[in-house]
Amino acid sequence: MSAHAVANEFAKMRRLRNGLIAAAMVAAVAGLSLLATVTSPAFAAPGGRVWAVPLAAMSFAVPLASPPLLAVLASRQVDIEHQGGGWLLNQTSGIAPGGLCRAKFAALGLIVAAATVLESGLVLGAGLLLGIAAPVPAGLWLGFTGCVLVANLVLLAVHLLLAALIDNQLVGLGVGLLGTVVAVFAAGLPPALTHTTPWGYYALAAAAGYQGERLVAFTPAYPSTAALGVLAAVSFVLITALFDRRES
């Protein structure tokens, strides 16, 4: 994958409104997190202004907003190749289909990473503005953000491959919406089942949540998330290498 190919992906984003979609993802996660924080009975209770409340709120908001918007981002960036004869054009210029997918992942991955960090930072900032006086649990916050980032990037890769294989944006969007349902309900599933889909890893990343009405702090499932990241990275490289050998 060359720097030229990644630069081209950024150039192709012009008028695709990818920045707007990423901004919508940030606004949705930050907005939902803020809403869930201020409406939480735990937050209103005496001594309830603790970081676990916005962390729990964000653990709820991320799986709700991220999957469909990641699907839209990926499918828009790939669909232009189907519509514009881009696969062949790039192939005859020396960039095989797998290389093109890797370039797309690098370009969109940077945007998704920036959006993930930004949404996390905005919720943190909102917590400070809302008067949470306790020291920021920096390690936990970073760990949670890192796990969400891994899950986001894995889903981005899944949707890029799906969009490259199936020339229909509705399929990607449908899978993204289905993923939202899985992600939201994954918190209530047995851990073994949660590990079986990439959307389940949002639940495994959670740093806090409610058990009944009780606010509980969790430790994000770091080993599982790291394993997912490694497995997904290897699979992505292998699958895109297969794409490179695919005949037009």
Place this chain on the structure above:
Amino acid sequence: MSHIVATDGLTKRYGKRAVVQNLDLRVPTGCVYGFLGPNGSGKSTTMKMLLSLVQPSSGEVRVMGRPMNRATRRRLLADIGSLIESPPGYAHLTGRENMRLVQRTLGLPEGQVEHAVRTVRMHQQLDKRVRDYSLGMKQRLGIAMALARRPRLLILDEPTNGLDPAGIEEIRELLRRLADAGVTVMVSSHLLGEIDRTATMLGILSGGRLIFQGTRAELLAASTPDVLIDGSEPERANALLQAETGSRLDGASVRVPGLDDKATARAVALLVGAGIGVHGVRRDEQSLEDVFMDLTGGGGL
């Protein structure tokens, strides 16, 4: 004569179905090579194999004297411009933005891209979005993308498809100018009339096999025009010849296909022996289109 493209026994099978069989193409350097054949005859598959976008089941492709395969393709493609299937172009971007993508991918200087755009006369439409282009403009932009690398070989798959007569003439004129500038052009079509006046060499594909390769004059010479026999009893004459030659009545004449000179003499002797007066024997005039139709079984044109 040096050949910029040469294939030996080039074959592509999908399962048991052979799409291209034992192709021995020879494209001379500096010519416009018209690659003709009915739809589905294997032209696009062949062109994709020449570019190593599809791997042959057997046989070899040599381009510019070097074998073309996955290992060598990247280097060779730097000297080959191509337009395969539909014209490329990102619809949401302008022509200029599309050209810039090609420029960045291939690391081309600005002047080279500008020259390619001027060659296809697109410089005044470059700031329009591709979605607002006509088909002819899209084709020309696609050719500009192919030309930007200053190719030694240009491979164009049905570039006149869907164009109106003015657009077809424009592409023809462009191909002639490119050939004059020293670019070897290989252009496919299922319509002989679209390229026979532009092409200096012709290759005709039918059912995945190369059934003719040579110049226009050689193509005409290779055909055997029908023989028309005028006589006193055309119906009886036709009845006598039909079983053996497949003759048919054509007005007051008997039309006999595929007869060489000796067979013609035998046919005349047979008629005279049967007491039929033979007043005249002549060969029908054949156009290049007739020859092409004969060779391809009427699938093209």
